[in-house]
Every structure is written in structure tokens, then in C-alpha cells.
Amino acid sequence: xxxxxxxxxxxxxxxDQITAQLEAxxxxxxxxxxxxxxxxxxxxxxxxxxxxNVFEKGGVNISAVHGELPASMQNYFNVKDxxxxxxxxxxxxxxxxxxxxxxxxxxxxxxxxxKSGRIIDQWFGGGQDLTPYxxxxxxxxxxxxxxxxxxxAHDSTFYPTYKKRCDEYFWNAHRNEARGVGGLFFDYLKxxxxxxxxxxxxxxxxxxxSFLDAYVPIVEKRKGLPYKDEHRNWQEIRRGRYVEFNLVHxxxxxxxxxxxxxxxxxxxxxxxxxxxxxNHHPAPNSExxxxxxxxxxxxxxxx
Numbered sequence: 001x002x003x004x005x006x007x008x009x010x011x012x013x014x015x016d017q018i019t020a021q022l023e024a025x026x027x028x029x030x031x032x033x034x035x036x037x038x039x040x041x042x043x044x045x046x047x048x049x050x051x052x053n054v055f056e057k058g059g060v061n062i063s064a065v066h067g068e069l070p071a072s073m074q075n076y077f078n079v080k081d082x083x084x085x086x087x088x089x090x091x092x093x094x095x096x097x098x099x100x101x102x103x104x105x106x107x108x109x110x111x112x113x114x115k116s117g118r119i120i121d122q123w124f125g126g127g128q129d130l131t132p133y134x135x136x137x138x139x140x141x142x143x144x145x146x147x148x149x150x151x152x153a154h155d156s157t158f159y160p161t162y163k164k165r166c167d168e169y170f171w172n173a174h175r176n177e178a179r180g181v182g183g184l185f186f187d188y189l190k191x192x193x194x195x196x197x198x199x200x201x202x203x204x205x206x207x208x209x210s211f212l213d214a215y216v217p218i219v220e221k222r223k224g225l226p227y228k229d230e231h232r233n234w235q236e237i238r239r240g241r242y243v244e245f246n247l248v249h250x251x252x253x254x255x256x257x258x259x260x261x262x263x264x265x266x267x268x269x270x271x272x273x274x275x276x277x278x279n280h281h282p283a284p285n286s287e288x289x290x291x292x293x294x295x296x297x298x299x300x301x302x303x
Contacts, residue, residue: 003122003197004064004085007109007205011062011089012045014107016206018091019047021061021212025219026052030176031060036262041067043084046265050272054100054223058093059268065259067281069112072258082120085111086259089208092269093215098235099181099225101132101139102242103215104153104269106252107208122197124204125187126213127162129170130218131180131242133235135291137301139218140181146214147184147207154203162186167298172245177295179245183214234288238274243270 001010019031029052037043044063049055064087074080088108095102107126114120130143133300144163151158166185171178184207189200246253256266282288 002111003201004087004111008064008087010085010205010208011107012085015045015047015060015089016061018212019049021216022055022058022060022093023050026054027218028053029055033266036265038065038067038260038262039067040100040260044262044265046057046262046268048268050168052096053257054095054097054219056094056096057272058091059065059090059265060089061265061268062089062284063087063261063265065261070259073255077121079120081115082115083113083115088126090269094239094271095219097135097223097225098227098231099128099136099222100219101222102239102271104129104131105208105211107204108252109204122190123187123193124189124197124200126204126207127166127183127185127187128214128216129166129180129183132291133238134231134287135181136222140299140301141215143181143183143214144212148302150185150207150210151203153206154199158186159184159202164298170245172241172249174248175241175244177241177292178298179204179242179295181294181301182298187201205290233275234282236271237277237280238291239271239274240276243274246270266267 023030031047031049031051034046036046042065044061046059046061050057066085067083069082069084074082088106090106091274092104093102105128109124111119112121131139136138148159163182168180169185170180170182187244191197253266281294
């Protein structure tokens with residue numbers, strides 16, 4: 001089986017596993033599914049959950065698209081007259097309770113071809129990261145430990161390397177702060193003298209398989225905690241920073257827009273209720289300020 005077929009089958013099954021478990025946790029809302037086609041080639045399966053007991057809004061999407069690489073992306077990759085194939089699973093979950101963190105994850109595979117159909121480049125990318133509104137250090141430690149375990153099964157250098165890249169990538173430069181407490185981020189994982197493409201497949205799918213173990217225990221622990229209107233208010237302000245990152249910096253969002261992706265699937269990552277208050281600052285010595293202070297500089301959660 002070709003790598004692209006094997007990986008697409010994997011993300012189809014992973015989507016089923018993740019959506020089934022999240023529905024079980026919520027106990028009320030179900031994922032609504034849209035199957036869509038891209039006129040230039042390919043399509044996807046979008047699943048969105050809304051207005052649940054636990055999850056206010058979330059999406060777990062898969063897609064497999066192909067065709068001629070748009071001119072803007074040819075310029076980005078510095079290639080000419082290329083076709084491409086890209087498939088991946090992308091998810092964002094926005095819980096209702098401000099004590100439960102938002103989570104994002106993505107695992108993807110990309111191929112480029114010359115006009116004779118020969119593969120001229122191929123790589124994996126992805127990762128998973130956590131965005132809390134109130135900081136529970138043990139939650140960040142748990143999330144990072146699961147990430148480290150998945151990495152260590154393949155190479156002891158992976159966790160520190162991809163943790164650092166995550167801290168660098170999910171950085172709101174215009175705010176000079178992190179989007180959240182990080183996790184893993186990797187891209188352009190290509191065959192080399194050290195790793196075959198099959199070995200990269202094994203690594204990326206190990207990380208994908210770890211996602212539910214990393215996130216679900218945190219949701220179960222925090223979903224019943226009490227909260228007040230001021231906690232929701234802070235959550236919505238912080239969600240504004242999440243939106244800013246996705247629309248200003250996120251490469252996946254920009255790729256989808258530049259390749260005529262399905263706009264509803266691309267923007268499903270945006271939360272339903274958001275605030276932008278002018279020049280807002282949390283109260284000194286508050287739990288809100290505690291979070292902001294942590295986001296000013298990456299933390300070694302497993303030190």
C-alpha cells in the first residue's frame with residue numbers, strides 16, 4: 001500500500017475514535033457530519049460538535065485533496081509546474097467550562113509530483129498543543145508527559161526538539177506571548193539517511209494515537225469544576241488571542257485559503273463566543289495574571 005493510502009486510512013479510523021470518545025464524554029451533543037468535494041480534486045469529511053454539556057464547539061476534520069499546486073504555493077516551495085496530494089486530520093475543541101483547556105491537533109502528509117507523476121518530494125507534519133484559560137500545572141505536565149512518551153518510543157531527541165518548535169510556532173509575535181502551554185510541533189519530516197518515510201509514518205501515528213490519552217483525563221478532571229461569569233469573560237478574552245493566531249500566523253489556515261479549501265472546514269477552529277476588550281489587563285496577583293506570566297516565556301514542564 002502506498003504511503004498516502006495507508007495514512008489516509010489511518011486518519012479515517014482516528015477520526016472515528018476521537019469523535020466517539022468525545023461524544024461519550026459530552027453525553028448530550030453529537031457530531032454533525034458533512035462530506036464535501038473540492039472541485040479541483042479530492043474532498044473531506046467534516047465533523048462538528050456544538051452546544052454540548054462539555055464542548056461548546058469543536059471540529060474533527062479529515063481531508064484528502066489533490067491537483068495542480070496553485071501558483072502562490074509553487075512560489076512558496078520554490079517549484080514550477082507541480083501537482084500535489086495532501087491529506088490530514090485537524091481538530092480544535094473549545095470546551096464550555098473555562099477550567100477545561102482548548103486543544104488543537106493536526107497530523108498531515110504531503111506529496112509533490114512533476115508532470116509525469118513522479119514524486120519529487122514528500123513529508124509528514126503535525127503535532128498537538130494545549131491552550132488553558134486557567135493554569136493547572138499538573139494538567140500541562142500530564143499533557144507534555146504523554147507527548148514525551150510518544151516521542152521517546154522512537155527517539156529520545158524528539159521531545160525536546162519538537163517541544164521547542166511548538167513553543168516557537170504557537171507564538172503570537174504581535175502580542176509577544178504564547179498561545180498556550182505548548183506540546184509538539186513538527187514539519188517536513190522527510191526520508192533521509194537516518195529515517196525512512198515508513199519510520200516517520202510510525203512516529204506520526206504514535207503521536208496521533210496518544211492524543212486521547214493526553215487530553216481526555218484533563219477534561220474528565222476539570223469539566224465539573226464550578227465557575228462564574230467573570231471566568232467565562234476571561235475565557236472569551238483569551239479566545240480572542242486564539243483567533244488572532246489562527247488568522248494571522250497559522251500556516252495550515254493560510255494553506256487552506258490559498259488552495260481553495262472549504263471555508264467552513266478551515267474556519268471551524270474559531271470559537272463561538274469571543275471578546276476583544278480595549279487594552280485589557282488582568283488584576284494583579286490574580287489567577288488570570290498567573291496564566292499571562294507563564295505565557296511570556298516557554299516553560300520546561302517536565303524539568
